[in-house]
Amino acid sequence: MAVLRRIANLFRRSRIDSEIAAEIEAHIEMRVEANMAAGMSAGEARRAATLRFGNPTAMRERTAGADAALGLEGLLRDLRYAARQVRRAPGFALTASVILALGIGASTAIFSAVNPILFEPLPYPNASRIVTIWDSFRGQRVEATFGTFRELAARSHSIEQLTTFEPWQPVLTGQQTPERLDGQSVSAEYFHVLGIAPALGREFNAEDNTPHGPNVVMLSDRFWRSHYGAGATALGQTIRLNDDLYTVIGVMPRGFEDAFDPGAEVWTAMQYDPATLGDFSSSAWGHHFRLAGRLRSGATFDEARRELDGIARNPENDFPRPRWASLRDGLMVDGLQQDMVRAVRPALLAVMGAVALLLIIACVNVTNLLLARGVLRQSEFAMRAALGAAKSRLIRQSITESLLFALMGGALGLPIAAAGVRLLVALSPPGLPRVDAITLNGPEFLFALAISALVGAAAGLIPALETRGARLQTGLRQAARTASRAGRATRNFLVVAEVALALMLLVTAGLLLRSMERLLSVDPGFNAANLLTMQVQISGHKFDNQPLDPAAGDAARRRFFDQALDEVRKVPGVTAAGYSSLLPLSGDPYWIAVYGSQFEKDPPGSGHNVFRYAVSPGFCQAMQIPLLRGRFIDQQDTASSPFVALISASLAQREFGNGDPLGKRLHVGPTNYPWFTVVGVVGDVRQNSLALDDADAVYIPEAQSWFADDAVSFVSRTRGDAAPLAGTIRDAIWSVDKNQPVVRLATMHRLLDLSVAERRFVLILFEAFALVALVLAGTGIYGVLANSVAERAREMGVRAALGASRGDLVALVLRRGLALAAAGVAVGLGCAALASRAVAALLYGTSSLDPLTYGAVAALLLAIAIIACVVPARRAACADPIAALRSE
Amino acid sequence: MARTDFQGTLDLLVLKTLASTGALHGYGIVLHIQRVSDDLLRVEEGSLYPALHRMEQSGWIKSEWALTETNRKAKYYRLTDPGKRELAKAEHSFDELVKGVKAVLRFA
Numbered sequence: 002m003a004v005l006r007r008i009a010n011l012f013r014r015s016r017i018d019s020e021i022a023a024e025i026e027a028h029i030e031m032r033v034e035a036n037m038a039a040g041m042s043a044g045e046a047r048r049a050a051t052l053r054f055g056n057p058t059a060m061r062e063r064t065a066g067a068d069a070a071l072g073l074e075g076l077l078r079d080l081r082y083a084a085r086q087v088r089r090a091p092g093f094a095l096t097a098s099v100i101l102a103l104g105i106g107a108s109t110a111i112f113s114a115v116n117p118i119l120f121e122p123l124p125y126p127n128a129s130r131i132v133t134i135w136d137s138f139r140g141q142r143v144e145a146t147f148g149t150f151r152e153l154a155a156r157s158h159s160i161e162q163l164t165t166f167e168p169w170q171p172v173l174t175g176q177q178t179p180e181r182l183d184g185q186s187v188s189a190e191y192f193h194v195l196g197i198a199p200a201l202g203r204e205f206n207a208e209d210n211t212p213h214g215p216n217v218v219m220l221s222d223r224f225w226r227s228h229y230g231a232g233a234t235a236l237g238q239t240i241r242l243n244d245d246l247y248t249v250i251g252v253m254p255r256g257f258e259d260a261f262d263p264g265a266e267v268w269t270a271m272q273y274d275p276a277t278l279g280d281f282s283s284s285a286w287g288h289h290f291r292l293a294g295r296l297r298s299g300a301t302f303d304e305a306r307r308e309l310d311g312i313a314r315n316p317e318n319d320f321p322r323p324r325w326a327s328l329r330d331g332l333m334v335d336g337l338q339q340d341m342v343r344a345v346r347p348a349l350l351a352v353m354g355a356v357a358l359l360l361i362i363a364c365v366n367v368t369n370l371l372l373a374r375g376v377l378r379q380s381e382f383a384m385r386a387a388l389g390a391a392k393s394r395l396i397r398q399s400i401t402e403s404l405l406f407a408l409m410g411g412a413l414g415l416p417i418a419a420a421g422v423r424l425l426v427a428l429s430p431p432g433l434p435r436v437d438a439i440t441l442n443g444p445e446f447l448f449a450l451a452i453s454a455l456v457g458a459a460a461g462l463i464p465a466l467e468t469r470g471a472r473l474q475t476g477l478r479q480a481a482r483t484a485s486r487a488g489r490a491t492r493n494f495l496v497v498a499e500v501a502l503a504l505m506l507l508v509t510a511g512l513l514l515r516s517m518e519r520l521l522s523v524d525p526g527f528n529a530a531n532l533l534t535m536q537v538q539i540s541g542h543k544f545d546n547q548p549l550d551p552a553a554g555d556a557a558r559r560r561f562f563d564q565a566l567d568e569v570r571k572v573p574g575v576t577a578a579g580y581s582s583l584l585p586l587s588g589d590p591y592w593i594a595v596y597g598s599q600f601e602k603d604p605p606g607s608g609h610n611v612f613r614y615a616v617s618p619g620f621c622q623a624m625q626i627p628l629l630r631g632r633f634i635d636q637q638d639t640a641s642s643p644f645v646a647l648i649s650a651s652l653a654q655r656e657f658g659n660g661d662p663l664g665k666r667l668h669v670g671p672t673n674y675p676w677f678t679v680v681g682v683v684g685d686v687r688q689n690s691l692a693l694d695d696a697d698a699v700y701i702p703e704a705q706s707w708f709a710d711d712a713v714s715f716v717s718r719t720r721g722d723a724a725p726l727a728g729t730i731r732d733a734i735w736s737v738d739k740n741q742p743v744v745r746l747a748t749m750h751r752l753l754d755l756s757v758a759e760r761r762f763v764l765i766l767f768e769a770f771a772l773v774a775l776v777l778a779g780t781g782i783y784g785v786l787a788n789s790v791a792e793r794a795r796e797m798g799v800r801a802a803l804g805a806s807r808g809d810l811v812a813l814v815l816r817r818g819l820a821l822a823a824a825g826v827a828v829g830l831g832c833a834a835l836a837s838r839a840v841a842a843l844l845y846g847t848s849s850l851d852p853l854t855y856g857a858v859a860a861l862l863l864a865i866a867i868i869a870c871v872v873p874a875r876r877a878a879c880a881d882p883i884a885a886l887r888s889e
Numbered sequence: 890m891a892r893t894d895f896q897g898t899l900d901l902l903v904l905k906t907l908a909s910t911g912a913l914h915g916y917g918i919v920l921h922i923q924r925v926s927d928d929l930l931r932v933e934e935g936s937l938y939p940a941l942h943r944m945e946q947s948g949w950i951k952s953e954w955a956l957t958e959t960n961r962k963a964k965y966y967r968l969t970d971p972g973k974r975e976l977a978k979a980e981h982s983f984d985e986l987v988k989g990v991k992a993v994l995r996f997a
Contacts, residue, residue: 021942023962024963027914027961027964028915053934060934060935
């Protein structure tokens with residue numbers, strides 16, 4: 002192929018040259034021979050032959066040109082010229098490259114982080130056909146029940162594989178310390194729905210899922226490697242979980258991530274008995290089952306949604322439903338990917354918007370720089386055009402230079418992007434899905450690089466394009482530093498745009514910052530200082546209720562907890578301690594703690610959902626939850642004394658208004674359990690997050706609860722810093738029974754921080770971008786002003802000569818600079834008002850039009866503009882009129 | 890539409906030469922054209938070699954080094970199949986050119 006051959010010839014240049022020389026030499030020699038044969042002398046013959054041939058050197062070059070004529074040689078020359086330019090003005094090159102590097106690096110890092118979460122398909126075959134199904138209650142998603150699962154599995158045709166699962170956190174014993182594992186209890190179709198088969202062994206089958214079926218467990222690759230050294234003999238071995246022996250039947254492949262519980266390490270077969278569905282009070286009718294399924298091939302998502310809706314609204318006699326699982330509000334169906342990201346989607350999209358803005362600002366800045374520089378080279382281009390350079394050649398060379406800058410920026414941007422990705426992963430909030438899949442994204446890097454290259458090329462193009470024949474004379478004559486009016490207007494416009502964009506970013510960052518401030522200043526309802534928390538999980542059959550002695554298990558649990566609490570209270574440095582089944586703002590899945598409540602005065606069938614706290618005496622005091630009326634729970638409230646409860650102020654307000662709730666009775670949980678009498682009202686506490694106001698809570702003594710919790714959180718208020726006592730307090734608990742795992746050891750402050758981790762993550766990102774944008778906007782203004790002062794040096798000189806004082810000159814420059822900044826601020830405020838609506842979902846307690854934030858940011862930008870004006874203004878003020886008029 | 894560039898005419902002469910004679914080196918091509926045209930056409934040797942290399946890059950002719958009768962190493966050129974097709978096209982084009990020019994000249 003002709004083109005390939007020519008490209009190849011580029012590299013074999015010297016060999017081709019010598020071949021051509023030999024060929025031409027042979028030609029001349031042959032003519033010499035002929036001449037000599039015709040009678041000429043040797044010298045004459047050679048002269049005649051050479052004359053006849055022409056200039057061999059020129060011929061050699063032209064022939065070689067025919068061999069490699071692709072213009073690529075020109076490209077190499079352009080590159081060398083561009084490199085020379087860079088070396089001549091290293092400051093400019095460095096500035097342009099750094100700016101581009103920041104833009105490219107930041108956008109690549111962010112996009113790489115966001116890509117696996119929002120855009121990349123999940124790592125399952127045909128992942129788009131996996132759906133999640135939720136029950137609903139007043140528009141909110143709620144977990145479903147086992148009964149609903151059975152009904153849908155039987156009646157739905159559009160879902161071909163339906164699976165149900167719930168979290169399972171077994172305690173692993175038989176090692177040094179007991180360990181609580183993260184896992185799932187699943188039905189047989191689970192891995193079919195995901196579409197991933199185990200790497201070793203087998204998955205669950207219908208037999209495993211029967212009640213009283215075998216205790217079987219599947220392991221994750223990571224667990225298998227860490228606990229079994231990746232040995233194949235792991236299959237068939239037993240492992241002690243929750244004090245029972247489980248047989249390992251399978252290991253999942255490496256890199257497998259369970260979409261429904263990314264940290265899951267073990268899976269077991271769910272063994273609910275369908276026969277118990279007849280009894281509505283069985284746990285199979287509790288709302289703690291998640292559902293997922295795979296669409297039948299050929300069925301569409303909408304079809305499935307409609308079919309499930311139809312099933313929900315048309316109960317059948319074969320599948321009776323209790324009131325709370327009546328599916329009256331319909332079912333909610335979502336694609337798996339949407340389901341996973343629904344919580345973080347708005348935040349991530351906002352962050353991507355910020356990154357796009359940053360990239361634009363960076364490109365605008367570089368464009369400005371290139372345009373300013375282009376002005377300087379106007380005369381150079383004019384000269385070269387006059388000497389015969391083709392316009393296309395000049396344009397090509399301009400583009401090459403700009404591409405070189407873009408490449409340099411890209412080269413710098415790559416390590417920035419890599420570092421950025423690592424930083425993002427390190428800072429990422431715990432709930433961020435698919436964190437393991439975040440790597441540097443090649444396509445996005447190339448995309449950002451391409452954008453910068455395009456922008457750079459366009460900007461570098463303009464001075465070359467302006468070299469037109471008629472303008473040559475003006476180009477050669479004009480002072481090297483003046484620009485055309487159109488060029489100046491463009492650069493002014495660009496600076497105004499830059500300032501406006503920077504303002505948008507700053508305003509958003511400011512709003513987020515205020516939201517965070519507001520959020521952290523919310524009173525959680527208790528005192529979080531010097532408070533250590535840890536969760537203790539019950540493990541072992543001695544805590545189970547045996548058929549022969551139904552209450553023994555419960556009694557054993559409570560005894561253990563009370564003894565452990567006694568030990569904790571003895572630890573020096575602990576001033577108050579208590580335990581509770583639920584810890585506010587701790588990330589506990591709240592749905593396990595929500596129960597129905599019904600006061601005596603309420604009509605049957607009504608009532609509120611409340612958070613149930615089963616507490617020890619002293620818990621509220623340890624937490625410093627204020628007592629508003631009556632008394633706290635104390636030692637006198639045992640299993641055999643009258644059942645008492647504390648209610649939160651919001652619940653009291655809701656039920657009794659300003660009346661006295663003390664002495665009133667209510668049911669919490671099952672209505673066939675004895676009444677609880679209200680003996681006290683306590684302050685409201687934030688339950689799920691600082692931002693949500695869902696405070697209705699009922700506190701009952703653990704001893705009087707209708708079931709004994711298997712996990713409680715111990716809280717200890719310490720004299721001084723809480724963290725150092727963590728080990729001692731845990732050992733105190735273990736001194737009672739060392740086989741009970743203690744998990745989630747953290748000070749309350751740390752838990753509070755974690756509860757806002759996602760917001761903080763977004764805030765940090767925005768702050769970083771806003772800072773960079775501010776710097777870029779400042780340098781943009783500085784650049785334009787410095788240039789204009791340099792351009793108008795002559796004018797300054799004339800003014801000074803005509804009597805303008807230094808102050809006048811400074812005022813001139815300042816006025817210009819502030820005019821630019823003010824224009825940018827005005828435009829930016831308008832755009833920011835619109836843009837901030839996009840992040841309204843992320844704000845708390847702050848309006849998206851908060852005047853304080855807008856005002857502060859505008860003032861900040863104007864201040865930066867003034868600073869940026871200082872140096873050019875000073876330079877203008879020091880303009881020596883004589884020197885200015887003489888120099889050119 | 891006839892091609893009216895001289896470069897095309899040189900190409901045509903070279904291709905026809907190689908078609909008639911088989912393999913020739915550059916000097917031989919010049920001699921052949923000179924002889925056959927009765928000294929009417931003298932190929933400018935300066936443009937011959939760039940043309941030969943260009944035609945070789947386009948695939949119309951191929952070259953190889955060989956020894957002449959006087960044991961000198963020279964680069965011999967030979968016509969290829971695509972070259973034969975190009976020759977036919979060029980001949981046709983040239984005929985049209987001549988016809989066109991003659992027609993204009995006759996109209997006086």
